[in-house]
Amino acid sequence: MPKATILVVDDEPLIRWSLTERLKSEGYDLLEAGTGGAALEKLTEGPDLVLLDYRLPDTDGVTILRKIKEFDQDILVILLTAYASVDTAVEAMKLGAYHFANKPFNLDEVAATVERALETTRLRREIRQFRSNAARPYSLQRIVGASAAITSLRHMVARVAVSPASTVLLTGESGTGKDLVAKVIHYASDRSGKPFMNITCSALPEQLLESELFGHERGAFTDARTQKKGLLESADGGTVFLDEIGEMAPGLQAKLLRFLEEKSFKRLGGSVDIRVDVRVIAATNRNLDEEVKSHRFRSDLFFRLNVLPIVLPALRSHAEDIPLLVEYFIDAFNSEFRKRVLGATPAAYSLLQSYGWPGNVRELRNVIERAMLLSDGERLDGRDFSAMTKAMSAGNDFELPATGVDLEQLERSLLVQALRRSNGNQTRAGTLLGLNRDQIRYRIEKFGLTPVP
Numbered sequence: 283m284p285k286a287t288i289l290v291v292d293d294e295p296l297i298r299w300s301l302t303e304r305l306k307s308e309g310y311d312l313l314e315a316g317t318g319g320a321a322l323e324k325l326t327e328g329p330d331l332v333l334l335d336y337r338l339p340d341t342d343g344v345t346i347l348r349k350i351k352e353f354d355q356d357i358l359v360i361l362l363t364a365y366a367s368v369d370t371a372v373e374a375m376k377l378g379a380y381h382f383a384n385k386p387f388n389l390d391e392v393a394a395t396v397e398r399a400l401e402t403t404r405l406r407r408e409i410r411q412f413r414s415n416a417a418r419p420y421s422l423q424r425i426v427g428a429s430a431a432i433t434s435l436r437h438m439v440a441r442v443a444v445s446p447a448s449t450v451l452l453t454g455e456s457g458t459g460k461d462l463v464a465k466v467i468h469y470a471s472d473r474s475g476k477p478f479m480n481i482t483c484s485a486l487p488e489q490l491l492e493s494e495l496f497g498h499e500r501g502a503f504t505d506a507r508t509q510k511k512g513l514l515e516s517a518d519g520g521t522v523f524l525d526e527i528g529e530m531a532p533g534l535q536a537k538l539l540r541f542l543e544e545k546s547f548k549r550l551g552g553s554v555d556i557r558v559d560v561r562v563i564a565a566t567n568r569n570l571d572e573e574v575k576s577h578r579f580r581s582d583l584f585f586r587l588n589v590l591p592i593v594l595p596a597l598r599s600h601a602e603d604i605p606l607l608v609e610y611f612i613d614a615f616n617s618e619f620r621k622r623v624l625g626a627t628p629a630a631y632s633l634l635q636s637y638g639w640p641g642n643v644r645e646l647r648n649v650i651e652r653a654m655l656l657s658d659g660e661r662l663d664g665r666d667f668s669a670m671t672k673a674m675s676a677g678n679d680f681e682l683p684a685t686g687v688d689l690e691q692l693e694r695s696l697l698v699q700a701l702r703r704s705n706g707n708q709t710r711a712g713t714l715l716g717l718n719r720d721q722i723r724y725r726i727e728k729f730g731l732t733p734v735p
């Protein structure tokens with residue numbers, strides 16, 4: 283914590299001197315003033331606390347106290363006086379004086395009061411900062427972008443947040459902002475004062491996930507030594523975010539569906555119906571439609587979840603937002619790394635906009651983070667992204683084998699591989715090959731690959 287600055291205001295040089303010396307020895311920075319006017323001038327030097335004599339040659343302490351508080355509500359004031367009447371003391375306290383010390387004072391006591399006062403403001407500031415940080419990171423404005431796609435996403439998120447909808451489905455490739463949007467929905471809703479709880483369905487084996495979600499009674503299974511509340515119960519009134527819902531085991535999918543329809547459930551091994559009011563936001567980067575067709579995901583659960591689908595666009599489909607996102611991340615890393623990068627050069631922006639971003643906004647964020655760590659220029663330029671350009675051109679160094687190739691066959695094989703790797707998603711397959719959707723469609727038809735393998 284930086285050293286606090288204290289302003290001592292008294293017309294008696296000896297009193298100023300004794301207070302200043304004592305407080306310097308405690309490690310504070312000190313300012314001095316002999317009159318009320320001089321004290322007000324010193325406010326621009328940013329004192330955290332003022333020790334203020336009540337009797338001043340040009341005015342009285344209460345007037346100065348009022349002016350100090352007008353200047354900055356957070357500056358602490360301790361009034362020192364030999365002639366306090368109860369009325370002045372009451373008035374000073376009403377005006378926000380922290381303390382009233384009688385003259386002659388004991389230096390130890392003054393030092394202790396100063397320390398206590400600074401400690402309370404530090405706590406007060408921390409709490410205020412904590413509160414505003416806790417609320418602000420997930421405002422709608424956290425979803426950065428001015429493209430039509432992101433603008434309509436923000437509208438949708440705002441509407442869904444305040445709607446009575448009890449389920450929401452977020453789909454989109456990895457790194458498109460599903461986690462972010464889930465939190466924005468929660469904090470923009472009237473559930474924001476209640477818990478936001480999140481669980482990744484792929485992270486736990488089925489039984490554990492089930493007991494995490496629904497809780498269990500004592501003895502429900504071997505390790506269940508005590509009764510435990512599940513996430514749905516703990517989040518009552520709030521939001522539960524089920525990430526990677528596509529990975530949920532079929533048995534559990536059925537139980538989740540039952541809960542979504544009945545709003546109540548039983549703990550594992552329990553017989554009592556527990557009713558809760560939670561909004562379930564589910565997310566997946568799989569194509570649930572296809573998962574349903576191939577019987578890996580229950581169609582009834584899919585239909586229930588899909589009442590309010592929000593599709594997060596891949597970054598390459600709104601590349602015009604890249605400069606805004608880059609500026610946003612530069613700002614964020616400037617404060618995190620204590621740097622003063624001003625932006626990126628036009629060349630850097632066009633480089634960043636020409637890349638396909640298979641890892642979407644997360645990949646962009648990582649690329650900017652790396653560039654910010656390594657760069658020491660005022661603006662990020664092309665050279666700061668050399669790792670990325672290398673990766674981009676790596677594929678271009680394909681070497682023709684001595685035996686030659688059958689170009690048509692090679693093209694077909696690469697196309698099949700790209701489609702397989704992107705689960706048949708044509709846009710994503712296109713990115714892998716540096717082709718747009720039309721170009722990829724054309725080739726799919728040319729090689730007679732429809733329907734997609």
Ligand SMILES: Nc1ncnc2c1ncn2[C@@H]1O[C@H](COP(=O)(O)OP(=O)(O)OP(=O)(O)O)[C@@H](O)[C@H]1O
Pocket residue numbers: 424425426427432454455456457458459460461462463566567643644647
């Ligand atoms: N539109 C956006 N504006 C600002 N930041 C964004 C945006 N979209 C994503 N981000 C940021 O990108 C990173 C990745 O986003 P997030 O974790 O929400 O992706 P995800 O869709 O949940 O990915 P995954 O499927 O891999 O879990 C986060 O740091 C997130 O804050």
Ligand SMILES: [Mg+2]
Pocket residue numbers: 460461525
């Ligand atoms: Mg995620």
